[in-house]
Every structure is written in structure tokens, then in C-alpha cells.
Amino acid sequence: MRIDWDVPITMDDGVVLRADIFRPVEPGEYATIMSMGPYAKGLSFQEGYPGNWNRMIEAYPEIAEGTTNKYQNWELVDPEKWVPDGYVCVRIDSRGAGRSHGHLDPFSPRETKDFYECIEWAATQEWSNGRIGLLGISYYAINQWQVAGLRPPHLAAICVWEGSADYYREMSRHGGILCEFLGSWFQRQVVRVQHGTGERGPRSPVTGELAAGPETLSEEELAANRINPGQDILDRPLDGDYYRDRSPDFSKITVPLLSSGNWGGQGLHPRGNLEGYLAVPSEQKWLEMHGDTHFSPFYTDHGIALQKRFFGHFLRDEDTGWTQQPPVELQVRHPGEKFVQRSENEWPLRRTRWTKYYLDPDGQALGTTPSSGADLSYETTGDGLTFLTPPLTDELEITGPVAAHLTLSSDTTDADVFLALRVFDPDGEEVTFIGSNDPSVPVGLGWLRASHRKLDTQRSLPHRPWHSHDEIWPLEPGVPVELDVEIWPTCIVVPAGYRIGLTVRGRDYENEGVMLPGAMYPMKGTGPFLHGNAQDRPAAIFGGVNTLHFTGGVAPYLLLPVIPG
Missing domain, CATH: 3.40.50 (Rossmann fold)
Incomplete structure (x- = not known):
């Protein structure tokens, strides 16, 4: 050179x-x-x-x-x-x-x-x-x-x-x-x-x-x-x-676009790649989604070959086979860091079956039938509430945007809601994955400050609520409000015998973590994407008790993008 x-x-x-x-x-x-x-x-x-x-x-x-x-x-x-x-x-x-x-x-x-x-x-x-x-x-x-x-x-x-x-x-x-x-x-x-x-x-x-x-x-x-x-x-x-x-x-x-995102980038990276792919008017655009760390897929032989096929076509008019590249290429994730490459024509996938899994207060279950019952409260400084499906009888693929609808009250004038979409094996152990910025991330994460619950009705979709974040709507202590919470897009094939879980918390998701030599920050499931600033989250407002309500309105649910086998 x-x-x-x-x-x-x-x-x-x-x-x-x-x-x-x-x-x-x-x-x-x-x-x-x-x-x-x-x-x-x-x-x-x-x-x-x-x-x-x-x-x-x-x-x-x-x-x-x-x-x-x-x-x-x-x-x-x-x-x-x-x-x-x-x-x-x-x-x-x-x-x-x-x-x-x-x-x-x-x-x-x-x-x-x-x-x-x-x-x-x-x-x-x-x-x-x-x-x-x-x-x-x-x-x-x-x-x-x-x-x-x-x-x-x-x-x-x-x-x-x-x-x-x-x-x-x-x-x-x-x-x-x-x-x-x-x-x-x-x-x-x-x-x-x-x-x-x-x-x-x-x-x-x-x-x-x-x-x-x-x-x-x-x-x-x-x-x-x-x-x-x-x-x-x-x-x-x-x-x-x-x-x-x-x-x-x-x-x-x-301009021609190749948008390449990471399923495990919860907190920074996958949302922009997917929103950008959908929003840009370019007539020549492609989406690729993968897993693993933030940097490895970029440098591997597979990653470089993909990049060179794209740029060889658009920068040098070479016949790299790019004209045969599918609009969407997914590395479909399975437990154990297994990925299966699959070509698709669009995002979200047209054949998605948007399925509501209702939160059931009786036994903290997740099921496809609406349920009602006694309200459930949780300390915002604790582990929150986890709702679980029964063990799956068949393999289930979840690929796409995720959302949740909750009815919640606080004992103060505001509440921060942290959601974690999780998978548990037959022994009840959580299955985590290598993420872009943490080696043990859950399937998906979502966040919403209750006073920011105002929706932009022009941009919101059932599977991707869009909050305007342009004014504050304080809570009245003890009075329930309805919240639509975006959980960032994800992909996982859940084997039979496993369970899907939704955790509702008042603080960041956290697991036992992994110690890595030379790590720049703690590794407990969310990497550096933490939300503990005391000035933004004063304990007097966000350190109390939140309550999930199950009567008097729409039954709370988790909306999953189920992909037929």
C-alpha cells in the first residue's frame, strides 16, 4: 500500500x-x-x-x-x-x-x-x-x-x-x-x-x-x-x-443502502437500522440482521464478503451477484448462539401473526385468553413481576417489533416502566445471548416514563407505539393510566418445553452478569445502557410502589410477532 x-x-x-x-x-x-x-x-x-x-x-x-x-x-x-x-x-x-x-x-x-x-x-x-x-x-x-x-x-x-x-x-x-x-x-x-x-x-x-x-x-x-x-x-x-x-x-x-443491525443491540443499535430501512425512500435498499458482538460480524470473512459484494456493485459496476441479493436477510436466532440464515422480502414479515399474550394476575401467567383479577403491586427498587407462559408444546418463532399494553398506577406523580422479554429453559433457567455490548442479554427490552405516555397517533402502529415526548402528563397517585410500551425488535426461535416471560420492573433489567477482562463497564445484561441518574430519577418519585391493574378496561397484554412454521 x-x-x-x-x-x-x-x-x-x-x-x-x-x-x-x-x-x-x-x-x-x-x-x-x-x-x-x-x-x-x-x-x-x-x-x-x-x-x-x-x-x-x-x-x-x-x-x-x-x-x-x-x-x-x-x-x-x-x-x-x-x-x-x-x-x-x-x-x-x-x-x-x-x-x-x-x-x-x-x-x-x-x-x-x-x-x-x-x-x-x-x-x-x-x-x-x-x-x-x-x-x-x-x-x-x-x-x-x-x-x-x-x-x-x-x-x-x-x-x-x-x-x-x-x-x-x-x-x-x-x-x-x-x-x-x-x-x-x-x-x-x-x-x-x-x-x-x-x-x-x-x-x-x-x-x-x-x-x-x-x-x-x-x-x-x-x-x-x-x-x-x-x-x-x-x-x-x-x-x-x-x-x-x-x-x-x-x-x-x-442513496443505495445496506442497513445491517444486531438483534442483541438492545439499548442502542437495532432500532435505528430497522426504522431507517423502513423510512428511507431509496429505491435500492437492503436489510441484514445478525447476532454476536458489536464488532465480530463486521470483521469476519462473511461480513467482509457481504460488504464487498455491495460496494463492488455500486462503486465499481462489478457483477458481484448483488442484483440477486434478497431485500431482507436474517440470521434467525436460536438458543445456544445458533443462527440460521433466511431470506425474506420485507420487514416486518408479511406473514407475521400478531398475537396477544395476556397478563394473568392469577399465578402471574401469560396466555392467549384475556384475564382479570386482583391488582398486583411491586416495589420499584425490587425485581418486579414476571409473567410466564406454560411450557411451549411446539417450537415458536418470534421475529419482529414487540409491544405491551399495561394499565398502571403509582403511589407518586410518575413511574418509570422497564420491560424485559425473556426466555426460560425447562429447568427454569433464563436463556441469555451474546449481545452487541454485553455477553448475556435478554431477548428484548422496552422502557417508558408514564408521564411521557402521550402517543403520536399519526406515527404509532399497534406493534410499534410512537411517543411524541413533547409534553409531561403527570400521574395522580393511585389513579391508573393506560401505557403502550415499545419493546425493541428482536428475533428468537423458542424450543418446545421452554417458556416465554415478560418482566415488569421499576429499574433496569439485571442478571448475575459476566466478568470480562478489560471490560469498560459492568456486564449484567444491559451493558452501558443504564438509567440510574438520581437527578433524572429522584427516589421520592421513582422509588416507591407501582401497581398493575387488571379490571375496568383493556386487559394488559404483550403483543408478539409470531412467525408461522
């Missing part, structure tokens, strides 16, 4: 961003795979995230084969697996991060405009064929949605790999409840490589240059040159311009 380090790209306001460009030695015009983000292009995957790297290579040795691994970077393609096939790989440190100057403001309109300008800059370089493709995981996927909405003329295709979209509903406030992820993520992964960290930060193992330098600024100077997203979302409990400015306009995305 020929590698050009720290290539300057000047923005319209004079700020200079820096890019590393990996390209074939032979002169020519090549297709370009581009990414832009805040994790520092000079920080190696192995040094920055050693625990994740070691676990990935142990599980999939093929990832480290056929490459020296010198240029591995968190959540980005390995140039040594792309440049030999005639691609240029461009990595750009976003404004205020790594070796790029400027004010650090992730997902902002300014950063999106920078991405637009970088795409157009790359398309005019002598090594470019004028067609730019975007590829990367998570952050490097989320900002693809945003910049594609600006319609850069030379953007030819995007592969959004596990990328959320709605800054309010998916990244900041689940069901209106503040998620602590953004604040902790920013400090843990972004601030440590803010531009100006300099000598206090890491060095590139290849060039020896400071990954977040070259200058070293004081802590006060660094703090003044960045936003505080944790505080920003705490200060803004309702949806509005701040969140919309950091969310894409799906209606303006017409």
Missing part, C-alpha cells in the same frame, strides 16, 4: 481536519471507502480496546489472518483487506478529535457538514473514481444516516453497520428516561483522544506520532473546547430541536 498520513482537508470555516489515506501503489482512479469519527485514527484497536480485540480474535481467528494487523482501528475496516482489491480507504479524525482541530461536538450539524465536505473533497482527488462509499460500525454508521440526508453529489452508497438514528429515543432517553450511556461513553472513549490531549494521550504504533496531538493543552482548555453531552441531555427531558438537529432526516436519503 501507499499510505499518506495526516493529509489536511480544510473546511469552509478554515478548520483543518486530518486524514490517513491507504491506497494502491499503482496510479489509477479507485473506489473509496470513507469514515469520519472521534476515536483517533492513530489509536490502534489492539491498544485502545485490548479486551475486545483479544476476545474477537479468540472467537474468530480468521480476522487476524491474511493481514499484519498493523493498521487495525476500532470499528473500521482493515485497509490490508481492502486496498489489495483496488479500494482506497480514507480515515478522518472528526473536528476536535485525534489530530483534527476544532470544537468537539459529536453528531452536531457542523460535524455533519464537515463529513459532506470531506466526501466531496475525496471525490476530486487524482486517486478517486468519483464514487464514495461509507462504511464503519456504530459512530461510523450513525453519521452515515446524517450526512446521507444532505445528499453529497458523490456519495454513491452507504453501509450502516449497527448504527442508531434517533438521538432522543435511541441514544439519550429511552421512553423518556435518561440513559447514562452518552455521558459515560463521551468521557471513556472520546475525551481521552480529544485534540490537544497530546502527551497525555497514546501514540500511533505505526508512525510514533501522538494520536491526539501534536500540541498538549491544559485540562481547562480542553474542557472549554468540547460539549458535555451527558449534561445536555439531562437538561432537555423533552424532544425538540436539539435532538432533531442530531438525528437524520430519513425522507431525504435516496
Whole structure:
């Protein structure tokens, strides 16, 4: 390869961003795979995230084969697996991060405009064929949605790999409840490589240059040159311009799209991939859903082959067989981390049998017949209530969006409802799965703050309620209200003899957890997507007793997308 380090790209306001460009030695015009983000292009995957790297290579040795691994970077393609096939790989440190100057403001309109300008800059370089493709995981996927909405003329295709979209509903406030992820993520992964960290930060193992330098600024100077997203979302409990400015306009995305999501990404990743696939008006769009960790499927031979078939078709007019790619490709999940690939024509699946499983207070059962009975109360600081089906007589597939309808009251003026869709084996042990950000996640999770129960009737569907989050409807203590709760889409084939469970709680789902070497946060079933901020959830309001009601209205139910055998 020929590698050009720290290539300057000047923005319209004079700020200079820096890019590393990996390209074939032979002169020519090549297709370009581009990414832009805040994790520092000079920080190696192995040094920055050693625990994740070691676990990935142990599980999939093929990832480290056929490459020296010198240029591995968190959540980005390995140039040594792309440049030999005639691609240029461009990595750009976003404004205020790594070796790029400027004010650090992730997902902002300014950063999106920078991405637009970088795409157009790359398309005019002598090594470019004028067609730019975007590829990367998570952050490097989320900002693809945003910049594609600006319609850069030379953007030819995007592969959004596990990328959320709605800054309010998916990244900041689940069901209106503040998620602590953004604040902790920013400090843990972004601030440590803010531009100006300099000598206090890491060095590139290849060039020896400071990954977040070259200058070293004081802590006060660094703090003044960045936003505080944790505080920003705490200060803004309702949806509005701040969140919309950091969310894409799906209606303006017409570029060819491959949306690739993770069933186990509850808390950040699957919802945006599915909502985006449905909403974009592009005539050329595909959906792929898988399981496993956040990064392994991206780097495996299977993942790279899928990506190259897509980009080979749209960036180089190659006959890669992509014209035969089904609109929807699902890795259908079974217990024991077994996945069966299946092609479909649409999402949600047209043959879905939307089935109501009613909550029965007698024995805390789930059944297909409405039930009534005595109300059930639970301490919001405890384990809540779990409703179970009888052991299944036949295998049952659940694939698609999930929702629940509850009638609930609180002994205070508000209530946070946490739902967990679960599976239990014949011995009564919960079956969990490898998730994108936690190794033992349940089948599905949902959240709703009762005072945010107002629905947008134009956007709501029976299987996907849409809350407007534009005003507060306080509760009257002891007075029941009806709640429609979105549980994020999922997929599981439940064997005969197993049980399906729905847990209703007043705090985050939690299991015994798994200890992982080098983990960045506790692993107890929800990863970093926790909701324990005392300012957002004061104990005087959210630390009391909630009651589920079973009389006087619609029987509470869980709506499941059952797929016929």
C-alpha cells in the first residue's frame, strides 16, 4: 500500500481536519471507502480496546489472518483487506478529535457538514473514481444516516453497520428516561483522544506520532473546547430541536443502502437500522440482521464478503451477484448462539401473526385468553413481576417489533416502566445471548416514563407505539393510566418445553452478569445502557410502589410477532 498520513482537508470555516489515506501503489482512479469519527485514527484497536480485540480474535481467528494487523482501528475496516482489491480507504479524525482541530461536538450539524465536505473533497482527488462509499460500525454508521440526508453529489452508497438514528429515543432517553450511556461513553472513549490531549494521550504504533496531538493543552482548555453531552441531555427531558438537529432526516436519503443491525443491540443499535430501512425512500435498499458482538460480524470473512459484494456493485459496476441479493436477510436466532440464515422480502414479515399474550394476575401467567383479577403491586427498587407462559408444546418463532399494553398506577406523580422479554429453559433457567455490548442479554427490552405516555397517533402502529415526548402528563397517585410500551425488535426461535416471560420492573433489567477482562463497564445484561441518574430519577418519585391493574378496561397484554412454521 501507499499510505499518506495526516493529509489536511480544510473546511469552509478554515478548520483543518486530518486524514490517513491507504491506497494502491499503482496510479489509477479507485473506489473509496470513507469514515469520519472521534476515536483517533492513530489509536490502534489492539491498544485502545485490548479486551475486545483479544476476545474477537479468540472467537474468530480468521480476522487476524491474511493481514499484519498493523493498521487495525476500532470499528473500521482493515485497509490490508481492502486496498489489495483496488479500494482506497480514507480515515478522518472528526473536528476536535485525534489530530483534527476544532470544537468537539459529536453528531452536531457542523460535524455533519464537515463529513459532506470531506466526501466531496475525496471525490476530486487524482486517486478517486468519483464514487464514495461509507462504511464503519456504530459512530461510523450513525453519521452515515446524517450526512446521507444532505445528499453529497458523490456519495454513491452507504453501509450502516449497527448504527442508531434517533438521538432522543435511541441514544439519550429511552421512553423518556435518561440513559447514562452518552455521558459515560463521551468521557471513556472520546475525551481521552480529544485534540490537544497530546502527551497525555497514546501514540500511533505505526508512525510514533501522538494520536491526539501534536500540541498538549491544559485540562481547562480542553474542557472549554468540547460539549458535555451527558449534561445536555439531562437538561432537555423533552424532544425538540436539539435532538432533531442530531438525528437524520430519513425522507431525504435516496442513496443505495445496506442497513445491517444486531438483534442483541438492545439499548442502542437495532432500532435505528430497522426504522431507517423502513423510512428511507431509496429505491435500492437492503436489510441484514445478525447476532454476536458489536464488532465480530463486521470483521469476519462473511461480513467482509457481504460488504464487498455491495460496494463492488455500486462503486465499481462489478457483477458481484448483488442484483440477486434478497431485500431482507436474517440470521434467525436460536438458543445456544445458533443462527440460521433466511431470506425474506420485507420487514416486518408479511406473514407475521400478531398475537396477544395476556397478563394473568392469577399465578402471574401469560396466555392467549384475556384475564382479570386482583391488582398486583411491586416495589420499584425490587425485581418486579414476571409473567410466564406454560411450557411451549411446539417450537415458536418470534421475529419482529414487540409491544405491551399495561394499565398502571403509582403511589407518586410518575413511574418509570422497564420491560424485559425473556426466555426460560425447562429447568427454569433464563436463556441469555451474546449481545452487541454485553455477553448475556435478554431477548428484548422496552422502557417508558408514564408521564411521557402521550402517543403520536399519526406515527404509532399497534406493534410499534410512537411517543411524541413533547409534553409531561403527570400521574395522580393511585389513579391508573393506560401505557403502550415499545419493546425493541428482536428475533428468537423458542424450543418446545421452554417458556416465554415478560418482566415488569421499576429499574433496569439485571442478571448475575459476566466478568470480562478489560471490560469498560459492568456486564449484567444491559451493558452501558443504564438509567440510574438520581437527578433524572429522584427516589421520592421513582422509588416507591407501582401497581398493575387488571379490571375496568383493556386487559394488559404483550403483543408478539409470531412467525408461522
